[in-house]
Amino acid sequence: MKPHPHRQKPNTVTFQLPTYHDFWNPNLRGLHQSEREAYQLIVEFIEQEQMSTADKQNFLRAVEVLSGAVHAEGNGNMNDYYPKATLAKKIETLILEESTEILDSSVRQQAMLCVVALSQVNPPFHLSEILDLVSAGISSVFSLPLIMPSLDRRESASLYLQMTQALDDMLQALVMDNMDPNMLILENFLEIILPWLTQSDKVHEQTRALGTISRLLRFVCNFPTLLHMELFSMTGKLIGILGLFCLNPNHEISLGASEALHYLSKILVLQRSVRQKTVNILRNLQKNFRGEWFTSMQNVTLFFRKYLTPVERADVIMVTMEGMTSTSRDDIYAASNMLEMILKYSIPEIGKVPEIIQYIYFHMNSITETTAQKTIKKTLYLLSQSYTDEVILTLFKIEDQSQKEVCKPWEILASFPKGCEVIMKHLLQRLVPQQPPQDREPSQRAEISPLIATRAIHELLLESSEQMEVQTLFSPLFVALLLRASFLMVAGNAEMTQDQQHVTEWVDPVSSTVKALKTLMLSSGYGNLESEIEKLGGWELLVDPERHYDGVTVVARSLVMKNCWHNRPIFGLLMRMLQDPNCTNHFTALVFLMELLQCPDVAAIVDDFVTHILANWFNCKEPATVKLLLQMTEVFTKHKNLERRLHILQPQVLNCCYSSNGDIVMETFLVLKHLVEDLTWQYSSSFLIQLTFMLEPFFEEESEHLRLLAFQIYGSLLAKVKRRVLVFPLRHQILNVIVFLVLHLQDVNLDVAQTCQVALCNTAALLRWSKLREVFTKEDVFTITGALLQQETNKALWFLKQCVALFKSTQVPIRQAAVWFAGQILQTLDLEEMNEMEEAYAALRHMKRDPDPMVSCLATQTIHVLEAKEKLLLAKPPTSCFCRRRPQRGHF
Template structure:
C-alpha cells in the first residue's frame, strides 16, 4: 500500500542498504509517485522531499558498475526518475531553460543521456533500440488526451532523434520499420490546434527528416543546406523518396485512421495530409491488402465529405496500380462477411478513367495464361475466373454505362470464349481449384451470369430475355450442344439488330487472323451466324475474305464446314451479288464479286478426303449456284461445270446425287446468250453422261438423301431428264427436247446420233469413258451406244478409234453378265460388217478377233 511504501522509504533513508532493499526502495518510490499523481493538487514534497529522493537515486546509479548498463537496479532507477519527473512540472519547458543548472534541467538532461546510452551499440546508435522506445512512447502520445503528456512525449521523441543525427553510421538501419508510422503520426500532430504540440511535432519531424536524408539518400546532397531543402519539400518528396513501400503504407494507414476520429479537426488535418500526398503521383506502395481491408471496414464510419473523397481516391489509385491485390483482398473479405458490403465496388466504379483502366486490365486477365504485371512480380495474380467475378461485381454498378460501351465487344467475346474454354474436359475443375474461389462458385454459371450482366448493363435486357425464351442459355452451358448455343446467341443478336453487332464482327475478324487462336471454332460459329445480318455482309472486305481463305487450310472438318456455310450465307445476300467493295472498311477488291477470292478454296473442298466436307460442299454449291447471277459470276460457274464432271460418276450415291443437283442448278442458269466456249464444250462433253444416267440405279437413294432432297425421287426423274431438256433448249434442239422429255434411253441415243452425226467420235469417246462406271446398267448402255457409233463410222474414222475397239474388247470380261454378253455380241456384229479379211495385218479390224 502507499502507507507501507512511505514508511519503508523513511526507514530506508536512515540505514545501510542492500541490493534487494534498494530495489524495494525504488519500487516504493514509484508506487508513492503514482499515488501522489492521482491526487488533484498532490505534491511529493508533502511526504518526502524530492531532492532527497533524487540524490539517493543518483547515488544508486553511481554505485553501479559501468560495465553493466542494463542491470535491474539501473533500470528501476530510471523508472523512478521518470515517475518523479512526471510530478515535477505540468508545462513544457522553454528551450532557454534546457541549459540551466536547475535540478529540473539536470534531471531532463540526465534522462536524455541515459536514453542515448541505452541506444548506443558499438560505435553508433542502434535503430532497433530506438524502435523499442518508440513502440512504448507512440501509443502514449496517440492515446493521451492531456496536452502536457503529449508535449513531453513529443519532446522525448525529438531529443532521441536529435541525438542520433550527429552519428555518420547507424546500426540495424534495415530493421527499423517505424519511419512511416512515425512520419504519419508526427505529421498529424503538426496540424494540432495546440501551439505547443504542433511545435513539438514539427521539431521531431524535422529531426526525422534529417535522419532519413542522411541515411537513406542514394546520392549524397551537395552543400550544407541540402538536407534543409530535402525536408522542406515534404510531404511529397520525403514520402516518395525516403520511405520504403511498406512505410508509405504505414503513413496512409495512420492518416486514414485519423479520418475516423470523432474530432472534426483531426479528420480535416488527416484529409489535408492525404491530399498533399496524393497531389503527386502515387509511388510504389506496400501492404496493399492491409490498406484495402482498413478502407473496407471503416469506409462507412468516415462521414466528412472531403475525407470520404480522399479515401475513395486512395482505393481507386491502388486498384489502378495493384488491381490483383485489391480485388483478391475484396474477394477475401466478401467471402468472410457473406458478401455484405458493396461500398468498395461502388468506389471502384465511381471514377470514369480509373474504371476504364481497371476494366481493361481485367479483360487482359480473362486470358487463360495472363502475364504478370511488372518485372519479376511474384505477388498474387488474378486468374480468369476471379477476373470474371470482379467484372461481374463492377457491372452490377449502374453508374458507368457510358464507359461500358467501349469495352462491350471485347468483353463480350472474352466471356464467351471463357465459357467455351470451361466446357473443355477438365477445365471447369481446374478453375475451381484456384485460390479465392469459394465452394458455391460454379465457373460456367458464374461466367454466364457475368455475360448476362454485361448485356443488361448495355441496354440489352430484352435480348437476354429473348435468348432465355429460346433456351439459349441452356444450350450455351451444355458441353454437347455448346456451339448450338453460340449460334443461337449470334442469331438472336441479328434478330434484335443489336448496335454492337458491327464492332463485334470486326473484332472477331481481327481475332481470327491469328490461325492459332484457342477458341477459333467458337469464333467462326459466331461470325458465320452474324453474317445473316445484311449489315454484316455489307462490311465484308478484302481483309475478311483473306482471313476466311486462310482458315480453309485448316484440317478440322468442323472449321471447313463453317467456312462453307459462311460462303453460302454471303452468296444469299442480294447486296453481295453486286458488291463492289465500296462499302465496309474501304478496302475494295480487284474483282466485282467478293466470293471470287474464295473460289479456289471452295472448289478444292470437293476433293477433300472427308466425305462429310464433300457433301457439305455440294450442298453449298447448289445453293450458291441458285443465288448467283451469270453476269457477275460467269467465271465461277464455268469452272464449277468442269469441276463437277468427275463427281457425276461418284460411287457414293449420295455424293453423286448432290453433284447432279449442283450441275442441274448450273444448267438452269445457262442461256443461249452465254453458251459459248468453253462452257459449250463442257455441256457437250457431259451430254452422253446425262443421257446414260437415265439408267442410274438409285432407287435406294431416296432414304439416304431424304434430308437433302424433298421430296426424294429417282435421279433420272428429278435431275437428269430436266437437265437434258434444258440442254436441248439452250442448244435449240426443239425436236430432241420432246424426245428427251418422253422417250427412253435407247431412243434418245439413236435420235442424238442421228441429229449430231458429226459429233459421233466425240460421243464415242464419252461412251468409252463410261465403260468404267461403277453401275452395270450405265456400262451396258455405254457399250450399246459405242457399238451403234462404231457401225456408222467410215474406214478413215475407224482408224482413229483403235482405243475404242480395245476398250470394247476388254468389256467382254466385265463382271456383269449382261454387259459382257452385249460386248461380245457387239464385237461380232462389227466384224461381220467388215468387208476385208479379218486376218489382214493392214485391216483396222485385225485386232478385233476374239
C-alpha cells in the first residue's frame, strides 16, 4: 500500500498505529497489521478534499481491505470500525470527481468494486445511499466519449471494458436484498438509466444504457425468486421503450434493445407462465435471440396480450403514443408500427383508459404525420368500443373543464361508421339499463349514466356523416330517447343531482334528451319530419310536464302523417317492450302505439299475438292506462285487419263496464258507443249480440249521462240489426227490454226519452208491428202500454217481469208507470195465473210503502182492484167442464 505523501516516514511501506487509536476503538486490536494500516489510511484520507490519483487508489484499496476484514468476521459491522455511510459518500464523491472527457485511470473501476465490497458487510446501505452511488456510477461511465478498440488506444479500451464490468458488478451487488434481487430497487435503477436511453441523442450513450439494462436483466433472470415482483411497475413502460428501440434504424441500438427485451421477456415467462409451458416458451425466445425487428415486435405483441397486466398494457400504449409526438420521423414511424401491431387484433383488457384518452385529446393536434394520425385515431376508436363508458366520461370531463377544444374526438369516433354503430348500441344499453345477473360481480370500471349516454349520442349524431348507418339505428335510438324523456318527466331530475360531477350546470336532462331526438331526425334524413313536429309545437309539449303526453301524440301523429319508413320497426320495438308486465314506460308506449295503429302499414302487421299483449295491459291498475287502452280499441274499427282481431279485446272492454272506477265505466261506454257506430255486423255479430244482453242493468243507472249512453248504444245496435239476423237469442233480448224502452219515455232526461222513442220505432219495424210503430211515435206512455198489451197479449207475463224490475227505479214517473202497467197486466190474468204470480203480488204490495205518495196510492188502488177481481173469480162457478182454454202466455 502506497503511503500518503505527507507522512513523516516516506521510505516506510508500513507503519505502527498510535496507541490512542487502540484505546479509542478496541475492535482494531483483532485486525492484522495490514488491516490496521488500511484503517489508518481511511482515517487520514477521508477528510481530504484534494487527492491525487494514487491517493484515491490507496484509499479505495484500504476500504476494500477493511471491508474484507469485517466480512471475514461473519457478523461483523463496518460501523464498529468506521461509519459505512461516510465511506459511501466519499466513494460517490471520488466517482463524480473523475473526468467525463477522458478515461485515463482506474479510479472509477476501483470505486465501483469498492462499493461491491462494502455491500457485502453490515449494515446494509440505505436506499438513498444506493441510488446516489448508482447515479454517480452511471453518469460517470455513460458520459465518457466513445472509446473504440485500436492499436494506439488499446489500453483505454481495455480500461473501459473493465470499468463497464465493474459498473455491472456494482449494480448487481446493490440490486440484491440478502440472497434475492429486489425488484423495487431494480425499478429505481431503471429510472436512473432510462433517461440516458430516451433523452440522449448520442448513439454511444444509448448503446451503453441498453447494454447495462440488458446485463442487469440477464443477471436477474438467474434467480427463481424475485422480491416484490408484484410491485414492480416498470414492466409496461420498459417493454414499450425497448420495443420502440428495436425498430431503431441504428443496428447497434436495435440489437441492444432486442437483447434487453429478450431478458425482460424471459423474466416474465419465469414469473408468470404455467410451469408446463415455460420450457417451450423459453426455447422459442432463445431461438429468436437477437432477431430482426419483426421478430421482436411479434414477441412484444405476444407478451402484450398474454403476460402483461391491464395497467402494464396501458403503459406500453402510453410509451408508443409519446413516441408519436417526437420530432424524429424514425421515432414516429417506430411508434406507429408498434402500436399498430399490438392493437392489430381484438384489444385485450387495458388499464388507465382515462389517462390514455387525455393524452390523445391534448396531443392529437401535435401529431401531424399521416400514418401516426391514422394509428392514434384507430386507438381512440378501439378504446371507445371496448371501454365506451370510460372514454365518454373522460371526454366530457375534459370538455367541461377545458376552456377551448384541443381536438375533435367525437368527429374521430363518428368517422368509423361500423365502430360508431357499436358505440351507439352500447349507449342504447345505458339509456335503458338492464338488471345485471345476480351471480355476476359488480364491475370495477366506471359506468356512464343515461344522461351522459344521451349527451354522447347527441355529440356523435352531430358529427355523423353516414346517414345510412344512422338510419339502421334510428328505431331503437328514437324509442330509447323518447322513453327516456318520458321517464325524466315522471321521475323528476333526481338523476341530475346524482350525476352532478359529470354534468355542467346548463344541462337540463329533459331538454338535452329532446335535443338528441331532434338531432337524430336530422341526421337520419327526416328534416321535414322534424320541421313538422316543430310547426305543431310537439317539441315544446314534450318538455312541458303538464302536456308531455300531448307532445308524444304529436310526434307519433307526425310519423304517421309523413308515412315514416321506420313506423313498423318502431311499432315492433314498442310491442316487444310491452311484453314485460313491469315495463316502466308503458304509458308512453301505448300513447305512441295508438297513433301508430292508424298507419295502414302498421295496422297490416298486427296479429293475434300483438293484440293479446295489448289485451293483457287491461289488467293494469292505473286508470289512465286502462282509459287509454279503451280509446285505442276504437282504432281497431278503422282497418279491416284490426277489426278481425277486435274480438280479442272485447272481453276486456266489457269487463271495464263493471269497474269500481266511475271514470273508467264512463270511458268504456263512450268507447262502446263509437264501436257500435263503426263496427260491421259481418265481423262483430257475436260482440253486438253480447252487448245487447250486457246493457240492460245500465238502463237504470242513476248517472243521467251513463244511462243516456246505455240507451244510445242500444239504439245504435237496433239500427244495425237486419230482419234476416233477428233470431234467438237476439229476438228474445229485444223483447226482454221493450218495457224498459216504453217506461223510460217518462225519463227525467229528455234525451233519454227521445232515444227510447227512436229505439221503440226500430223495434216495431224489426218485429213488424206496423200498428204499434205509429203509436210509439205519437202517443203517451199509458196509451202505448195499453196498445202493447192489447197486441201482444201472449207476452203479458214477459212484460210483467220487466215492470217488476222497474219497481226499483230511482225515478218516480217510471215507478208510477211500472206499477200502473203491472196492474193492467195482472187484470188480464185468470184465477190460475194470478195464483202463480205471488212474486209480482209481493213486489206490488211492497210498493205501497213507496216514499212517493202517488206511487204508493196507485199501488194500493191496484191491489184493491186485483183483490176484488180475485173474489169475483172465486165466486163465479165454471159454466162447463169443457170450457175453451185461454191462449198460452209467454214465459215469466
